[in-house]
Amino acid sequence: MTNDEARQLIRSVLHQVAPEVDLDDVVAGETLQEALDLDSMDFLNFAVGLHEATGLEIPERDYPRLSTVEGCVTYLTSAG
Amino acid sequence: MPSLGADMEAGTIAQWLIKPGDEVHRGGIVAVVETEKSTIEVEIFESGIVDELLVHEGESVPVGAVLAHVTSRTAEAATATASLSPPTGPFPPPPPPVAHENPVAVPTRVAPPIPAARSTVPAPVVSPVVRRLAERSGVDLATLSGSGLGGTVTRSDVERAAQPTGDEGARPEWAPGRVGPRSSPFARKLATELGVDLSTLQGSGPHGSVIERDVRLAAEVTPAETPPATVASEDRPAAMRRAIGALMARSKREIPHYYLSTTIDLTAPTAWLEQANLERPITGRLIMSVLLLKATALAVKAVPEMNGFMVDGAFAPSEAVHVGVAVSLRTGGVIAPAVHNVEHLALDDLMAGLKDLVGRARTGVLRSSEMSDPTITVTNLGDLGVEAVFGVIYPPQVALVGFGRVMERAWAQDGMLGVHPCVTATLSADHRVSDGHRGGRFLAEIDRLLQEPEKL
Structure with a gap:
């Protein structure tokens, strides 16, 4: 998966989880939870969305790596 | 009505x-x-x-x-x-x-x-x-047994019935078994509002899914023949603010609130949850809110005067525990629909019910019984940052439990100082029904139940 594909995927999954939020509002380095008001249910839904799109199992201990957009992109691209 | x-x-x-x-x-x-x-x-x-x-x-x-x-x-x-x-x-x-x-x-x-x-x-x-x-x-609903909460027939039940056997290959990879083009909840909502039939659309989103732009374009080409379904949606934020204001003013006017607060050590439930989630696929994972909800529902057994309604100045306790879950809407406002019979639900079923309810509260449609019959309310506002939340009781209910953010704290136990995950639980209760002593007992019972998460 390329950087652009990963970014596009993150955008569309976030849109499913929280249609009202805009990824463009997130400043680089800011956590998704804080920037977009995601609670633990939203965040789980986000992880499930990424899982369903990619097949990655995403264990709970990896959640911290998904907390920023950059972290998500790295996680998705390095996973293949 | x-x-x-x-x-x-x-x-x-x-x-x-x-x-x-x-x-x-x-x-x-x-x-x-x-x-x-x-x-x-x-x-x-x-x-x-x-x-x-x-x-x-x-x-x-x-x-x-x-x-x-x-x-x-x-x-x-x-x-x-x-x-x-x-x-x-x-x-x-x-x-x-x-x-x-x-x-x-x-x-x-x-x-x-x-x-x-x-x-x-x-x-x-x-x-x-x-x-x-x-x-x-072309699925006959009468032939289906619902897998949803309380036997409700869900979208996936219908999709499963509609799916010709051995047709696994046709399933889209991240929206399993959905009939018609994939679409975001927002696109679906918009389509309903604009009277656009999603099944006629070609999606331009990722994996051919229908996105907002597709719906708007379709709505321009074919003007909606049916009137918008969400007639009240235009001025809903303002109307909702008014409705909340009126209800909360009534609550504060009529209900003599008292407030209690206690800090609960979550080491045991946190460890249990980690282990439980290791054994579950990502789609079946639990969150701490589920344990908090279940513990609250079970604690009612010990202190029944937290669960029920004030009717004509007298307290009518409820046998069943229908927990209203305060869901904040991103567009503003809050709504607290009920998960029914929480005291009898296994944690996995409660998680599924909660997920479904929160999703529908935010984007979809709620059912009348969910809106009218919560017997006690839980607010988990702290999930988004604050340490403690002291809520206003929803009349005619008589108690509201608030959980703050789970945070690590210095915690003294057995003469040792350690770092433990903790949560501040609060109770707002109706003095016409109970006193602080009983309220304290209720919070202590929630604490006790959370220390044995495997029994929840």
């Missing part, structure tokens, strides 16, 4: 799902109603044959107005009111919250009726969305 929450004064019939001559079953969904706060599927509490519909689609009527006449089969002569009435007779629905300010005279009856166990409902409970999906895919 049933009272779908104590803050509701009127409702608009957005859609009838029945017509004269139809057979209806208790618990079946008969109409979609728009209120200031939400779109709600109204369930009927009578079985029988529909005689006539008295309110047109698009018409707004006050709480208590008769919507339809239904003749029950057992007592042919008896004409029942198609509303949220208990099955024992044609009781009038609850009056609006501020009856003296409402010009419509309705008999006083405050207690929202508790629906009977939903598993006894003969016909499958189906939402309009699922019903339409079934019609489109």
Whole structure:
């Protein structure tokens, strides 16, 4: 998966989880939870969305790596 | 028109799902109603044959107005009111919250009726969305057994039935088994509002999914023939703010609140949750909120005066524990629909129910029983940052439990100082029903239950 594909995927999954939020509002380095008001249910839904799109199992201990957009992109691209 | 929450004064019939001559079953969904706060599927509490519909689609009527006449089969002569009435007779629905300010005279009856166990409902409970999906895919709903909460037939039940066997390859990779093009919840909502049929659209989003732009383009080309379903949505934020304000003012005016707070060590439930989630696929994982909800529902057994309603100045305890879950809407406002019979739900079922409820509260449609019958409310506001939340009780309920953010704290135990995950639990309760001593007992019981998470 390329950087652009990963970014596009993150955008569309976030849109499913929280249609009202805009990824463009997130400043680089800011956590998704804080920037977009995601609670633990939203965040789980986000992880499930990424899982369903990619097949990655995403264990709970990896959640911290998904907390920023950059972290998500790295996680998705390095996973293949 | 049933009272779908104590803050509701009127409702608009957005859609009838029945017509004269139809057979209806208790618990079946008969109409979609728009209120200031939400779109709600109204369930009927009578079985029988529909005689006539008295309110047109698009018409707004006050709480208590008769919507339809239904003749029950057992007592042919008896004409029942198609509303949220208990099955024992044609009781009038609850009056609006501020009856003296409402010009419509309705008999006083405050207690929202508790629906009977939903598993006894003969016909499958189906939402309009699922019903339409079934019609489109040629699935006979009567042949399905629902896998949803309380036997509700869900979208995936229909999709599974519609799926020809051995057709796994045709399933899209991240929206399993969905019939028609994939689409975001927002696109679906928009499509409903604009009267666009999603199944006719070519998606331009990722993996061919239908996105907002596709719906808007389609709506421009083919002007909607049907009126928008969400008639009240335009000024909903303002109306919702007004409704919340009126209800909370009433609560503070009528209910002598007292407040308690305690800090609970979450080391045991946190460790249990980590282990439990290791064994579960990502789609089945649990979150801490589920343990907190379950513990609250079970604690009610020890202190029943937290669970029920104030009716005509007297407390009516409830046998079942229907926990209202405060869901904040990103567009502003808060809504607290109920998960039913939480005390009997296994954690996995509670998680599924909560997920479904929060999702529908935010984007979709709630059911009338979810809106009218929470017996106690839990707010988990702290999930988004604060240490503690002291809530305002939703009348006619008598207690509200608040959980703050789970955070690591220095914690002294057995003469040792350690770092433990902790949460601050608060209780707002009605002094007409209980005292601080009993309230303290209630919070202590929640704490005790959380220390044995495997028993929840």
